[in-house]
Each structure stands twice: as C-alpha cells, then as structure tokens.
Amino acid sequence: MCGIVGYTGKNAALPYLLEGLSRLEYRGYDSAGIAVIENSRIDVTRTGGSLSLLEEKLAPFLPGTAKTGIGHTRWATHGAPTEQNAHPHLSRSGLFAVVHNGIIENYTELKEQLVSDGFSFSSQTDTEVIAQLLEKNYDGSFHGTVRKTAAMLSGSFALAVLCRNEPDSIVCIRKESPLVLGKNENGVFLASDSSALLRHTKDVFRLENNESVLIENGELHFFAPDGSEEEKKSIHLNRSAHDAEKNGYSHFMLKEIFEEPAAFRNTVAPFLKNGRIEFSGFSPTKEEVKKISRVIITACGSAYHVGIAGKYAIERLAKLPCEAEIASEFRYRSPVLDERTLVVVISQSGETADSLAALRMAKEKGAKVLSVVNVPESTIANESDSVIYTAAGPEIAVATTKAYCAQLGVVYLLAAFLAFEREENGKGELQSFIREIRQIPEKLSRALDYAQEAQQTAKQLASLEHIYYIGRQSDFAAAAEASLKMKEISYIHCEAYAAGELKHGTISLIEKGTLVVAHACCDRMFEKTVSNIREVKARGARVLAVTTKKHLKELSDMEYVLTVPETDELLFPVLEAVPLQLLAFHTALLRGCSVDKPRNLAKSVTVE
Numbered sequence: 091m092c093g094i095v096g097y098t099g100k101n102a103a104l105p106y107l108l109e110g111l112s113r114l115e116y117r118g119y120d121s122a123g124i125a126v127i128e129n130s131r132i133d134v135t136r137t138g139g140s141l142s143l144l145e146e147k148l149a150p151f152l153p154g155t156a157k158t159g160i161g162h163t164r165w166a167t168h169g170a171p172t173e174q175n176a177h178p179h180l181s182r183s184g185l186f187a188v189v190h191n192g193i194i195e196n197y198t199e200l201k202e203q204l205v206s207d208g209f210s211f212s213s214q215t216d217t218e219v220i221a222q223l224l225e226k227n228y229d230g231s232f233h234g235t236v237r238k239t240a241a242m243l244s245g246s247f248a249l250a251v252l253c254r255n256e257p258d259s260i261v262c263i264r265k266e267s268p269l270v271l272g273k274n275e276n277g278v279f280l281a282s283d284s285s286a287l288l289r290h291t292k293d294v295f296r297l298e299n300n301e302s303v304l305i306e307n308g309e310l311h312f313f314a315p316d317g318s319e320e321e322k323k324s325i326h327l328n329r330s331a332h333d334a335e336k337n338g339y340s341h342f343m344l345k346e347i348f349e350e351p352a353a354f355r356n357t358v359a360p361f362l363k364n365g366r367i368e369f370s371g372f373s374p375t376k377e378e379v380k381k382i383s384r385v386i387i388t389a390c391g392s393a394y395h396v397g398i399a400g401k402y403a404i405e406r407l408a409k410l411p412c413e414a415e416i417a418s419e420f421r422y423r424s425p426v427l428d429e430r431t432l433v434v435v436i437s438q439s440g441e442t443a444d445s446l447a448a449l450r451m452a453k454e455k456g457a458k459v460l461s462v463v464n465v466p467e468s469t470i471a472n473e474s475d476s477v478i479y480t481a482a483g484p485e486i487a488v489a490t491t492k493a494y495c496a497q498l499g500v501v502y503l504l505a506a507f508l509a510f511e512r513e514e515n516g517k518g519e520l521q522s523f524i525r526e527i528r529q530i531p532e533k534l535s536r537a538l539d540y541a542q543e544a545q546q547t548a549k550q551l552a553s554l555e556h557i558y559y560i561g562r563q564s565d566f567a568a569a570a571e572a573s574l575k576m577k578e579i580s581y582i583h584c585e586a587y588a589a590g591e592l593k594h595g596t597i598s599l600i601e602k603g604t605l606v607v608a609h610a611c612c613d614r615m616f617e618k619t620v621s622n623i624r625e626v627k628a629r630g631a632r633v634l635a636v637t638t639k640k641h642l643k644e645l646s647d648m649e650y651v652l653t654v655p656e657t658d659e660l661l662f663p664v665l666e667a668v669p670l671q672l673l674a675f676h677t678a679l680l681r682g683c684s685v686d687k688p689r690n691l692a693k694s695v696t697v698e
C-alpha cells in the first residue's frame with residue numbers, strides 16, 4: 091500500500107528520497123512523487139506509474155541541493171493512479187506539501203466547506219483536502235497547524251508535511267497508519283515502514299496514535315496526543331538492509347520460497363524445548379489454558395488460509411472448538427465472545443487494517459487476543475495481549491510465501507501447546523506430532539527439488555484462463571492457498587473448492603480440457619478425493635494431482651502429478667505450498683507478469 095519517506099539533514103535529499111521509495115516499492119503502488127524545499131519554495135515532482143518514471147523525470151536534477159524533502163508511493167483509493175492524484179499534494183499557494191497514507195473518511199464534508207471558503211481542488215484525492223486545510227488553519231506555528239488540522243480528520247492517516255516558511259523542518263502525525271523515524275550523523279529519516287530506514291539506522295522511533303513529531307534542524311521533538319513534549323525510547327531492529335536484497339535470485343519471490351526451510355526452522359526451533367513447547371510471548375498457566383473454551387482465528391488473505399489449517403490442528407489435538415474467520419467479515423459481526431475465548435490474529439505485516447479492527451473488537455468484547463506476527467514493531471503486535479513472532483525475516487514479494495510457511499509453524503505449535511496443557515491428548519500422539527514438525531525443514535528442502543519440473547509444467551499452464559483447485563480437510567487449506575497464489579501473480583482465474591462441494595454448482599464449469607489441481611495427500615480423505623477427481627475427469631477435465639509417493643499407482647492416469655514428502659495429515663499445507671508456489675511463480679513468469687509486484691495488490695493492506 092502507500093509508502094511515505096522523508097529526509098532532512100546535511101546532504102542532498104533527493105537521492106535519499108528515491109532510494110527510500112525504492113525500498114517501499116514491494117508494498118505495491120501505482121504512482122509516485124516527491125517534494126523538496128529550498129529557497130522558500132517547495133518543488134513537487136510526480137508521475138503515474140512506476141518509480142523508474144519518477145527517477146527519469148528527476149535524473150537531470152540529481153543530486154540537487156535541497157536538504158529537506160518528503161516522498162510517496164501511492165496505491166489508488168480515491169481517484170485513478172494519475173500524476174494529478176499522486177502525492178505530495180500542495181496547498182493552494184504552495185505553502186504546504188503533504189504526503190498521506192490512510193483514508194480520510196470525512197473528506198467530502200471538509201471539501202465542501204473548503205470550496206465554499208474559496209479553495210479549489212486539482213485532484214480527486216481525499217489527501218488534497220489536508221493540504222488545503224493546513225493552509226486555511228495556518229496560524230504561524232507549523233507544528234500547531236498540523237495538530238489542529240489532524241484533529242479535524244476522521245479515518246486513518248500518517249502524514250508528513252513540509253511548510254515553505256520552515257525550510258529545515260518536517261512535521262509528522264499519525265492515527266492508525268504507521269510511521270517510524272530514525273537518525274544518524276547525516277540527518278533524520280522517516281518512513282511508513284522500517285525497511286526504508288534500515289540502511290541508515292537500526293534504532294527507530296515508532297510514532298504512536300495521535301503522537302506528532304517536529305523535526306527541526308536535525309533534532310526530533312516528540313509530542314504526546316495532548317500536545318506536551320515527551321521523551322521517546324527507540325526500538326532496536328534485529329535485521330539488516332541486506333535481508334531485503336535479492337542475493338543473486340532473479341526475483342524476491344523465488345528467493346523467499348527458497349528461504350522457507352530456514353523460515354520454518356527459525357520460527358519453531360526456539361519454542362521446542364525438551365519435547366515441550368514454550369513460547370516466549372505467550373505463557374499462560376495450565377489453569378488459564380484449561381479455562382479457554384474456544385479459539386477463533388482471524389486473518390486476511392494467505393494468513394486466513396493458515397487459520398483454516400490451524401482450525402483442523404486445534405480441533406484434533408487440543409480438542410477445542412475452533413473457527414477460522416475472515417477478519418473483514420468478523421470485525422462487523424456480533425460474535426458472542428468472553429474472557430474464555432482465545433482470539434488468534436495472524437498477520438505477517440502486523441498492520442492489516444481489517445485484522446487490527448478484528449483484534450480491537452475482540453478485546454472490547456472481553457476476549458484474550460494472541461497475535462502471530464512477523465514484524466515486531468507493528469501495531470497488531472503492540473495491541474495484543476500476547477504475541478508469538480514468526481522469524482521469517484523481511485518478506486518483500488507482495489505474494490507471501492515464507493511468512494505463510496512460518497505462520498503455519500506457529501499454529502501447529504500452538505495446537506500442540508494447547509493440547510499439552512489441557513492434557514486432552516495422549517502424550518504419544520503429541521510427541522510424534524512434534525517429531526514430524528521437527529522434520530518439516532528438511533522435507534521443505536526436498537520439496538524445493540520440484541523447482542526444475544515446475545518450469546516445465548508451467549509451460550502447460552501459462553495459456554490457461556481458468557484453473558480449479560480441490561481438496562478435503564488439510565488438502566483443502568492447501569488448495570485455497572495454492573489457488574490464491576496462482577491467481578494473484580499469474581492473473582489466471584483460479585478458484586478453490588472443498589472437493590465434495592464442487593458438484594453443488596461449480597462442476598457445471600468443467601468441460602473438456604479444464605485444468606483441475608487435485609490435492610490428494612491426506613490418507614484419510616484419499617479415496618473420497620479420488621472420487622471427486624473421477625467426477626471431473628469424466629467431464630473432460632485434465633488433472634494435476636498433488637499427492638504422496640504411495641498413492642502414485644492409483645493416480646497413474648492423471649495428466650500431471652507432483653509428489654510431496656509424507657507427513658502428518660495436519661502438516662501437509664506447509665509441504666504442499668512449496669511446489670505450488672513454484673508452479674505459480676513459473677507460470678506468472680511465462681505470462682510476463684510482474685511477479686514480485688502484481689498489479690493492484692499491496693503487501694500491507696492498511697485500508698479497509
């Protein structure tokens with residue numbers, strides 16, 4: 091989603107701003123722009139399209155002499171991704187320039203008022219309202235004007251503002267949308283995402299809701315929501331800018347798929363202690379665990395698919411009622427929750443707006459919230475009662491791979507942990523489940539051997555318009571994720587169905603040559619899934635079967651087969667993910683798609 095950067099210091103600002111924006115490209119965007127301030131003048135350069143177009147426009151002026159500036163990558167919400175709608179937006183006399191992440195919900199009424207006050211607008215964005223409002227509210231105090239203006243906005247925002255009268259200053263304020271700042275000997279850097287700061291510092295300040303900061307002559311002055319100046323402690327980031335580089339791979343997605351064994355191992359290994367599970371951020375007593383009467387897992391996108399796999403694991407191992415809920419739906423329901431409900435929020439970024447809203451709703455209703463998050467300094471991590479961190483490292487490709495894998499690792503451990511503490515399960519079954527978990531990294535490495543074959547099979551898929559994915563139980567969770575992965579990066583229309591459900595409508599779409607990817611790894615469900623495979627084959631479908639070696643004989647007449655290593659039924663989603671991610675990757679590549687940054691998608695979805 092939208093990205094913000096800013097710099098003020100002793101060096102030229104433009105190169106820093108462009109480099110910072112390139113670090114945020116992975117979030118997904120469709121236009122970009124920067125503003126620099128010099129000689130009491132704010133200069134804005136913007137383009138629709140990619141950052142390279144902005145770089146081309148600015149090339150003759152690099153590095154420039156302006157030492158203060160802000161930049162933005164925009165993911166269109168209000169108005170098309172054109173140059174006119176790109177940020178920064180200037181106020182009518184050029185007094186203020188603003189970049190904004192989030193959505194201003196009352197922008198229509200604010201705009202009407204501004205129009206009747208004689209202001210005119212040159213974009214369709216909600217953000218331009220902020221720029222004009224800043225000018226209208228200006229009382230000589232830069233920081234005071236930004237605070238006053240922010241107080242009139244409803245919705246979510248992270249703002250970075252320049253004022254022509256204060257050439258060495260930037261003011262930022264935020265509500266709901268994240269903003270981080272850092273400092274080194276060259277100056278002060280700010281960004282909506284710490285990955286744009288890592289090159290400059292690992293010690294960052296995270297602005298909290300309604301806090302603001304005045305950056306003046308290289309100094310950071312933080313202000314509490316009531317306007318009083320406050321001291322702020324920095325957070326140390328345990329990752330380096332190098333983690334977010336391709337390291338010889340052609341694409342981030344490919345690199346991240348190959349990092350899955352490590353992501354899974356680094357996530358689960360620290361929690362496995364002498365056959366027991368101990369989480370550092372979640373350590374309820376046995377009595378507290380026994381009081382839990384049900385678990386609700388809520389998340390978006392791939393993280394929701396982790397929830398489906400987690401539901402099967404928690405039900406079977408811990409014998410607790412468990413549901414997986416899409417966060418954007420769950421947040422508006424009227425669920426009956428109480429202190430005996432454990433709500434698990436899963437989010438790679440820790441910033442997904444719907445997951446965050448679901449968390450807040452659950453807390454308000456008295457439930458305990460445990461989050462599973464990959465980014466330590468994120469809002470979801472901050473607001474949860476307890477947190478289990480995945481150790482996937484920075485994930486840059488928009489379509490998640492290794493973080494999904496690491497999230498699965500946590501929900502499996504969580505299921506086993508709840509089972510241990512509830513003493514609901516034979517120790518033997520749990521021990522063997524944990525042994526299987528320990529073997530997953532090695533099996534993931536074996537699953538990566540499919541990389542070569544995926545390139546070949548992808549050739550058969552690249553010209554398709556539709557693919558259907560089917561599976562039962564854990565195979566269904568795997569199918570849902572495989573289908574999402576293929577559609578988001580290759581733009582082929584894909585749908586996943588519980589295999590038994592296909593005949594209740596969707597089978598009417600199966601005709602000669604339709605490709606069905608049939609996930610048939612779970613032994614318990616194998617015969618049932620084979621019946622569904624037969625049903626689609628009888629109607630002319632070509633089938634790509636995803637299975638284990640021992641079932642190859644029964645599936646000898648399939649058009650394509652790919653095998654994954656044996657494991658416990660519950661753990662198949664993690665092993666099935668690898669070959670299907672590779673297949674999606676190569677199919678998308680053959681179709682000429684932008685694999686790491688698919689059109690219209692964003693990595694961190696900070697709006698509803």
Ligand code: G6P
Pocket residue numbers: 390391392393436437438439440441442445488489490691692693694695
């Ligand atoms: C976006 C990403 C998906 C991700 C989903 C949830 O749609 O493209 O890959 O699964 O958001 O993100 P989260 O950060 O909450 O896991």
